[in-house]
Amino acid sequence: xxxxxxxxxxxxxxxxxxxxxxxxxxxxxxxxxxxGTGIAVVAxxxxxxxxxxxxxxxxAVDRSRAFVDKLLAKDVKKGKITEExxxxxxxxxxxxxxxxxxxxxxxxxxxxxxxxxxxxEKLFRDLDAHAPDHAILASNTSxxxxxxxxxxxxxxxxxxxxxxxxxxxxxxxxxxxxxLATSSETTATTVALAEKMGKTTxxxxxxxxxxxxxxxxxxxNEAVMALQxxxxxxxxxxxxxxxxxxxxxxxxxxxxxxxxxxxxxIMRVLHSELGDSKYRPSPLLIKYxxxxxLGKKSGRGFYQYES
Numbered sequence: 641x642x643x644x645x646x647x648x649x650x651x652x653x654x655x656x657x658x659x660x661x662x663x664x665x666x667x668x669x670x671x672x673x674x675x676g677t678g679i680a681v682v683a684x685x686x687x688x689x690x691x692x693x694x695x696x697x698x699x700a701v702d703r704s705r706a707f708v709d710k711l712l713a714k715d716v717k718k719g720k721i722t723e724e725x726x727x728x729x730x731x732x733x734x735x736x737x738x739x740x741x742x743x744x745x746x747x748x749x750x751x752x753x754x755x756x757x758x759x760x761e762k763l764f765r766d767l768d769a770h771a772p773d774h775a776i777l778a779s780n781t782s783x784x785x786x787x788x789x790x791x792x793x794x795x796x797x798x799x800x801x802x803x804x805x806x807x808x809x810x811x812x813x814x815x816x817x818x819x820l821a822t823s824s825e826t827t828a829t830t831v832a833l834a835e836k837m838g839k840t841t842x843x844x845x846x847x848x849x850x851x852x853x854x855x856x857x858x859x860x861n862e863a864v865m866a867l868q869x870x871x872x873x874x875x876x877x878x879x880x881x882x883x884x885x886x887x888x889x890x891x892x893x894x895x896x897x898x899x900x901x902x903x904x905x906i907m908r909v910l911h912s913e914l915g916d917s918k919y920r921p922s923p924l925l926i927k928y929x930x931x932x933x934l935g936k937k938s939g940r941g942f943y944q945y946e947s
Contacts, residue, residue, distance in 0.1 A: 666745055668692045668749035676704070680733060683837055685728075688728070694734065695737060702942040760781065770934050777799045785913075787821070797822060800816065800822050803815035806898065813840055813841075813842060813852075814834040814839040816831055816852050831906070857906045860894065861921060862891075863926045867942070868922055869890065874942050892943075
């Protein structure tokens with residue numbers, strides 16, 4: 641496979657091996673949505689890394705930049721960070737619409753686009769063509785096989801799952817998912833990077849849904865089934881689970897925050913890959929997604945939200 645624009649200079653090599661446990665100086669994030677932007681902010685602010693956020697949409701890049709400015713200004717106002725930290729974080733971030741071609745000097749690239757296997761496979765082929773030979777290619781996928789994505793590249797030993805939780809600046813966990821061919825060095829480097837970003841890691845086997853969504857999504861799906869079968873109202877279901885199990889958010893509100901399209905995509909992966917009817921997506925969930933009621937991001941899901 642032809643690869644473009646490889647960075648093999650002595651300086652780049654020296655920087656990689658002098659940078660401590662993680663071996664990472666420059667991070668790329670492909671996808672300027674909420675997840676990608678959150679990952680980029682944490683890498684720039686907590687780890688102090690140079691970060692490029694790349695998308696093919698100028699509108700997405702503009703929204704990402706505005707989100708960063710708003711988030712950092714809010715954190716300064718709340719006393720969580722200083723003006724100096726805010727300015728340094730902004731200086732560490734750059735934005736582009738070059739897509740995968742932006743990462744010719746990145747040490748690690750995190751793909752953070754929609755939960756669609758075909759889309760991700762194409763992007764991993766493109767990333768493999770543009771990223772330097774030494775670069776690790778990570779996916780923020782919440783359910784798709786890392787082994788499948790790795791097979792699209794000429795560097796399967798350097799492909800890994802790095803599943804951040806939403807919202808990334810707040811949630812402490814990152815699931816690390818090695819594929820079948822992922823090297824122990826790649827796993828160790830990725831774990832070290834996540835810890836440098838202030839996260840706690842859990843290593844999961846490359847099975848559908850990994851740990852978090854293998855447990856979480858059937859729980860959400862069953863809540864939608866309960867709503868569909870009129871077991872309780874939206875408020876009754878969420879109140880029961882919040883007060884009855886001492887969780888901060890009920891399953892239907894949580895689904896709205898995750899995105900109902902994302903929940904449906906994950907349930908479809910679980911159902912198709914594991915073949916068990918218990919993972920069949922709720923017809924009501926499918927209906928909401930078909931209607932464009934995707935949750936908080938669309939202004940309506942199981943709840944309605946102000947624009």
